[in-house]
Amino acid sequence: MSIDPRESWFGPKRFGWGWSPRTWEGWACIASYIILSLAGTRLLIDHGHAAGAVIYQALLTIGLILVCIVKGDPPSWHWGGK
DSSP: OOOOOOOSSEEEEEEEEEEEEHHHHHHHHHHHHHHHHHHHHHHHHHHHHHHHHHHHHHHHHHHHHHHHHHBBBOOOESOOOO
């Protein structure tokens, strides 16, 4: 699935495999992931739900990966360059 690079929130990383935020929407998505991850995990652990925290984190991560797949360029392995 390839979308117009002007519309993609995430571009390929310069080194390695994966995505890097390209637009403000991509950065907002990463910031939301971090905030939800820290706050939700802390809340669940404070209430004695360690297993729930692991499941919560896994679901958040799967959601982030899905957003990267839908709103980003196809991932591939890069060794620098353009």
